[in-house]
Amino acid sequence: MCGVACxxxxxxxVLKRMSLLCDAVGHGMLPGIAIVVLLTGTxxxxxxxxxxxxxxxxxxxxxxxxxxxxxxxEDSALGIVFTSLFAVGxxxxxxxxxxxxxxxxxxxxxxxxxxxxxxxxxxQVEIPETFPPALRELVAALVEVPEAFPTMLTALxxxxxxxxxxxxxxxxxxxxxxxxxxxxxxxxLLHYLLVALVxxxxxxxFEAVGAVVVLAMFIVPAATAQMLADRMRPMLLxxxxxxxxxxxxxxxxxxxxxxxxxxxxxxxxxLGAELLLAALFAPRHGVLAKLVRxxxxxxRIAGEEILAILYRARENxxxxxxxVLKDHGLSRLTIWLALVRLxxxxxxxxxxxxxxxxxxxxxxxESLVRAHRLWEAFLxxxxxxxxxxxxxxxxxxxxxxxxxxxxxLAEQLHEPSKDPHGKQIPPASGPQxxxxxxx
Numbered sequence: 528m529c530g531v532a533c534x535x536x537x538x539x540x541v542l543k544r545m546s547l548l549c550d551a552v553g554h555g556m557l558p559g560i561a562i563v564v565l566l567t568g569t570x571x572x573x574x575x576x577x578x579x580x581x582x583x584x585x586x587x588x589x590x591x592x593x594x595x596x597x598x599x600x601e602d603s604a605l606g607i608v609f610t611s612l613f614a615v616g617x618x619x620x621x622x623x624x625x626x627x628x629x630x631x632x633x634x635x636x637x638x639x640x641x642x643x644x645x646x647x648x649x650x651q652v653e654i655p656e657t658f659p660p661a662l663r664e665l666v667a668a669l670v671e672v673p674e675a676f677p678t679m680l681t682a683l684x685x686x687x688x689x690x691x692x693x694x695x696x697x698x699x700x701x702x703x704x705x706x707x708x709x710x711x712x713x714x715x716l717l718h719y720l721l722v723a724l725v726x727x728x729x730x731x732x733f734e735a736v737g738a739v740v741v742l743a744m745f746i747v748p749a750a751t752a753q754m755l756a757d758r759m760r761p762m763l764l765x766x767x768x769x770x771x772x773x774x775x776x777x778x779x780x781x782x783x784x785x786x787x788x789x790x791x792x793x794x795x796x797x798l799g800a801e802l803l804l805a806a807l808f809a810p811r812h813g814v815l816a817k818l819v820r821x822x823x824x825x826x827r828i829a830g831e832e833i834l835a836i837l838y839r840a841r842e843n844x845x846x847x848x849x850x851v852l853k854d855h856g857l858s859r860l861t862i863w864l865a866l867v868r869l870x871x872x873x874x875x876x877x878x879x880x881x882x883x884x885x886x887x888x889x890x891x892x893e894s895l896v897r898a899h900r901l902w903e904a905f906l907x908x909x910x911x912x913x914x915x916x917x918x919x920x921x922x923x924x925x926x927x928x929x930x931x932x933x934x935x936l937a938e939q940l941h942e943p944s945k946d947p948h949g950k951q952i953p954p955a956s957g958p959q960x961x962x963x964x965x966x
Contacts, residue, residue, distance in 0.1 A: 528679040530744045530770030532686045536725055537749035538766050540757075542701040543718075547589060547602060549745040551609035552722060553729050553738060555586030557616025560730070581930050583726025586612060586718050633640055637737030639778065646671045675735035682731040689724060690763070693717060698759055706711035737791045744770055747798040754809040773797040828862040829857045829865035829925050831895050834874065835925075837884050838892035842950075846881040855922070897953040898928035900946035901936045907947035908940060914947055930955070 528780030533549075540546055559582030563575045585612065586609055594604040638645070648674045658666070690697065696717055699707040704714040715960070725745070732741045752765035780786055807814050832852055840847045848860050857865075866882075869875045874888030884892055902921040906912055933955065937943070946952055 528676075528683045528735050529728070530748065530774045531767045532679070532683040532728050533741060533744035534748035534752075534766035535686050535690055535763055536721065536728060537695055537720070537745040538752065538763055539701050539721060540725070540745060541749040543704075546746045546750075547605055548722065549725050549729070550582040550604050550698055550742055551590065552726050553742060554613040554616075554728065555609040556580075556582040556726050557613050558582055558619060559585075559616075561616050561619035561624060562963065565619065576727055579730040580723045580726045582612065582727070584722050587722040595624060600752070612955050628901050634792045635817070636789055637733075637735055637740060639736065639781075642675075642735075645674045647674060649676075673735070675731075678731045679735065680729045686724060686728065689720070693720075693887040697721075736794075740791045740794050743795040743798050744773075747802050748773070749796075750800075751805045753804045754805040754812045757811070767803050769798070773801060825857070826865050826868055828855070830859050830869050830874075831891070831926055832857070832922075833862070833865055833869060833882075834884065834888055834892035835895050835899065837875065837882060838889070841884065841889075848881040884926045893953040894933070895925055897955065898933050899925040900950060900952045901933055901940065901943075902928065903946045903948070904940050904943050904952070905936055917947060 528559070528904060532608040540548055540717035541757075556579040559578035559580075560575060563578035567574055568758065589603070590605040590608040593599060594601045597604065597608070639697075649670050651670075673954070695771075696707065696712045699710070699712060700717045704718075707714040707717075729741050730883045732744075736744075748766040748769040752762045755765045756762040773794050777797040778790055780797065781788050781790040800863075808816075810816055829852065832855060833850055836850060837847055850866075854860055866875070869888065870877075873885055874891060875882055876885055877883075899921045902924050903917040906917050906920065907914075937955065943952060
């Protein structure tokens with residue numbers, strides 16, 4: 528419950544580039560807790576949450592005011608405010624609340640190990656004697672819940688209700704707060720409501736799971752989900768799933784029969800491992816996916832350069848036996864792989880006299896050379912560039928000019944027949960198969 532509540536709020540913090548805010552709120556609300564304890568003399572009070580939420584919102588308000596009216600950046604203002612408020616809280620605790628039992632280890636690491644012992648009966652159930660022993664144990668476990676269960680359940684329900692109720696406004700404020708304000712939504716009020724919920728979830732979870740897990744749950748699931756989804760709803764679902772998996776797997780790995788270590792630290796470690804896996808293997812934004820896309824693009828460019836070379840060789844009635852494309856940053860291995868790919872596509876064949884284009888390859892090469900010479904003509908007509916400065920930029924752009932763009936260029940240039948170097952521009956008869964790739 529802690530993981531899902533924090534992860535949902537964390538998605539909006541990450542999108543608003545306010546990841547440090549949860550840490551700042553967690554420190555800045557300490558004076559509120561100290562003042563409430565000083566006035567009430569107890570740690571278990573609803574007023575405790577109110578005091579924490581007030582000072583959590585105050586942290587964000589003071590930081591934003593200092594950044595707006597002062598001469599410091601937003602991150603510097605946030606650092607100044609939360610360290611100052613945290614220092615005030617430490618002074619209050621050490622000077623006036625030395626008799627209060629506030630265990631720092633509990634605040635940082637939580638009380639995972641005592642969850643099975645600190646429970647209460649949620650509701651009374653009479654279990655018939657005829658039930659099998661396993662079923663009786665299951666029912667008994669369901670009615671005995673941890674002491675933090677009602678608090679965390681309340682925080683989770685309020686969080687889900689807040690997100691559902693202000694779904695449209697939260698999305699708009701997260702991506703474009705100025706537009707939200709222009710459309711009549713109070714982006715500032717939504718911001719402070721979000722901060723208040725962050726403070727409430729932090730206080731609700733501190734004793735049960737500790738500050739380490741709370742801060743990790745706010746940011747890491749959201750950052751992981753951002754790599755796995757490009758839309759808001761899937762991002763929220765991914766963040767919640769990442770948090771749940773980390774909680775279960777981390778608790779299991781920290782158990783006595785596995786690594787017998789701190790539960791909060793292990794859960795945060797599992798969250799980091801999930802983030803690493805997403806960074807490496809995310810379908811669109813992962814390192815591996817980007818490497819594969821770049822490799823495919825490199826092979827395509829190498830293949831198209833080979834086709835263009837063979838086309839120009841046929842124009843000049845020369846033969847080509849080997850290809851050297853160092854000017855394009857292409858290695859021998861890349862050229863060899865591109866040749867194999869072109870052969871499998873039926874674009875080129877090798878004879879005793881050297882490499883030659885097939886009919887399919889000639890059509891592709893003709894479209895590529897047409898794009899190259901049209902772009903040279905465009906540069907020559909619209910920019911005062913020497914002739915020897917036209918080939919290099921055209922060699923880069925030609926790979927991304929599909930038939931539609933070629934058509935627009937030709938119409939704008941009034942259907943030229945030759946490029947600035949006097950070479951014939953091939954007619955618009957190239958195939959459509961590379962249009963999607965070039966886009």
